[in-house]
Amino acid sequence: MSTGTVAKPSAAPKKAGRRKLTWPWILLIVAAGLVLFSLVRVVSGADDLTSVGQISGALQLAVPIAMAGLGGLWAERAGVVNIGLEGMMVLGTWFGAWAGYQWGPWTGVVVGILGGALGGLLHAIITVTFNVNHIVSGVAINILAVGFTQYLSNFTFDKAEGGSSKQSPRIDPITDITIPGLSDWLMDLQQKHWFLISDIAGILGGLVTNLSLLTIVAALLIPATWWILWRTAFGLRLRSCGENPVAAESLGVNVYKYKYIAVVVSGGLAGLGGAFLAIVSTGIYQEGQTGGRGYIGLAAMIFGNWMPGGMALGASLFGFTDSLKLRGGAENVHALLLLVALLLVIAALWQLYKKKYVVAAVSAGFSVAFFLWYFLTDEVPSQFVDAAPYITTLLVLALSAQRLRMPKADGLPYRKGEGK
Known part of the structure; x- marks a missing residue:
C-alpha cells in the first residue's frame, strides 16, 4: 500500500498594506504641487497667490491652528479626546494679553501657556479621574472658558487705560526677524511673476520676512513633539496609554500619570496658540478672536492622521485658505x-x-x-470667500477619512487597576 503525502494547505496570501511615503516620493509630490499651483497662478493672473505677503500672512495664521492641533495630538495619543481645545485657546488669549500688557510679551506667552494648561488640567480631572465622557467635558470647558474670560474682563481690562470689557490694552510686539539681503532679493524675484521660479521665491521670501521669534519657537515644537513621542521611552509609554492602557498598566506604566501629563501639555500648547493670536497676530486681546481655530486645529490633527508632520501640513493648508480673504480674497479664491x-x-x-x-x-x-x-464667472461671492477656510476643513476631512487610523483606545473609558 503506497503512502501518499498530504499536501500542507498553503498560507493565505497577505494583503498588501499601504506603502509608506518615502522622502523621494514626498519631494516629488511637493514639486508636482508647486508646478500645478504655478500653472494656476499664470493662467488665472492671480499673482498674489504666492506673494511674499501672502505666504507670510498664511504662516502667521497657521501657527495658532498648528499649536491647537499639536495639543490635540498629545491628548489623543494618550487616549483622551480633547474637544476643549477652543476653550483652552480662549484662556490662552486672555491670560496672555492680561500678563502681556503689564509685564511684556514674553511674560504674556508664559502666562498664556499656563492659562491653557489650567484648562487642560480641568479636562484631565474630569475625564481621567472622574471618567466623564470626553466630548461632554470638552464642550463644557469651551462654554466655561468664554464665560470666565468675559467675567474677568469686566474688572481687569475694563479698568485699564486703553482697554474695555471686550478688549485689552495694546501689547508690546515680539521682535520680528527679516534677513535683509535675502528677503529683498526673493521679493524682487517674486515680483517678476516668472513660472515656478517666482512662486518658489515668494514661498521662501515669506519664511524670511517679518518672522516673529515666537513663530520660530512654535515651529520647533512640531519636530520636538515627534522626537519625544516616537523616539523616547517616555513617548512610547504615553502612546501605549492611547493604544491599550490595560496592557500598559500590566507592564508597570502609570496610565493616569501619563494621561494627566498629556492633557496638561495639550492645554498648554493650545494656550500658546491663543497667546500667539493675542500677542503676535493682533497685538491685542479681543473677545471671540479665536474664531473656531481650536476646532480647525482638531481637524488639522485628524487630517494629519494623528502625526505631527501631517498635522503641520493640514494647519498650513487651513492657514493659507484663511489668509486669502485678507489679500485680494475674491480674486484669489476664484483662482482656486x-x-x-x-x-x-x-x-x-x-x-x-x-x-x-x-x-x-x-x-x-x-x-x-x-x-x-x-x-x-469673474469672481465668487464674498460669503464664499469668508467661508473658504471652513469649506476647506470639511472637504479635506471628507477626502482623507478613508485612510485615517486613530489611537485604538482614544476616548474609551479606563479605570485604574484593570490591568492587574
Missing part, C-alpha cells in the same frame, strides 16, 4: 476654483487607473462643474 478643477481631473485619472470607475466618474463630473464655474 481652477486649482480644484485640475486636482479633480488628476483624481479621476487615478481612480480610472485603479479601476474604480464610479468614483472616477463622480470626480470627473465635479471637475467639469468647477471648470464651468471658473470660466463662466
Whole structure:
C-alpha cells in the first residue's frame, strides 16, 4: 500500500498594506504641487497667490491652528479626546494679553501657556479621574472658558487705560526677524511673476520676512513633539496609554500619570496658540478672536492622521485658505476654483487607473462643474470667500477619512487597576 503525502494547505496570501511615503516620493509630490499651483497662478493672473505677503500672512495664521492641533495630538495619543481645545485657546488669549500688557510679551506667552494648561488640567480631572465622557467635558470647558474670560474682563481690562470689557490694552510686539539681503532679493524675484521660479521665491521670501521669534519657537515644537513621542521611552509609554492602557498598566506604566501629563501639555500648547493670536497676530486681546481655530486645529490633527508632520501640513493648508480673504480674497479664491478643477481631473485619472470607475466618474463630473464655474464667472461671492477656510476643513476631512487610523483606545473609558 503506497503512502501518499498530504499536501500542507498553503498560507493565505497577505494583503498588501499601504506603502509608506518615502522622502523621494514626498519631494516629488511637493514639486508636482508647486508646478500645478504655478500653472494656476499664470493662467488665472492671480499673482498674489504666492506673494511674499501672502505666504507670510498664511504662516502667521497657521501657527495658532498648528499649536491647537499639536495639543490635540498629545491628548489623543494618550487616549483622551480633547474637544476643549477652543476653550483652552480662549484662556490662552486672555491670560496672555492680561500678563502681556503689564509685564511684556514674553511674560504674556508664559502666562498664556499656563492659562491653557489650567484648562487642560480641568479636562484631565474630569475625564481621567472622574471618567466623564470626553466630548461632554470638552464642550463644557469651551462654554466655561468664554464665560470666565468675559467675567474677568469686566474688572481687569475694563479698568485699564486703553482697554474695555471686550478688549485689552495694546501689547508690546515680539521682535520680528527679516534677513535683509535675502528677503529683498526673493521679493524682487517674486515680483517678476516668472513660472515656478517666482512662486518658489515668494514661498521662501515669506519664511524670511517679518518672522516673529515666537513663530520660530512654535515651529520647533512640531519636530520636538515627534522626537519625544516616537523616539523616547517616555513617548512610547504615553502612546501605549492611547493604544491599550490595560496592557500598559500590566507592564508597570502609570496610565493616569501619563494621561494627566498629556492633557496638561495639550492645554498648554493650545494656550500658546491663543497667546500667539493675542500677542503676535493682533497685538491685542479681543473677545471671540479665536474664531473656531481650536476646532480647525482638531481637524488639522485628524487630517494629519494623528502625526505631527501631517498635522503641520493640514494647519498650513487651513492657514493659507484663511489668509486669502485678507489679500485680494475674491480674486484669489476664484483662482482656486481652477486649482480644484485640475486636482479633480488628476483624481479621476487615478481612480480610472485603479479601476474604480464610479468614483472616477463622480470626480470627473465635479471637475467639469468647477471648470464651468471658473470660466463662466469673474469672481465668487464674498460669503464664499469668508467661508473658504471652513469649506476647506470639511472637504479635506471628507477626502482623507478613508485612510485615517486613530489611537485604538482614544476616548474609551479606563479605570485604574484593570490591568492587574
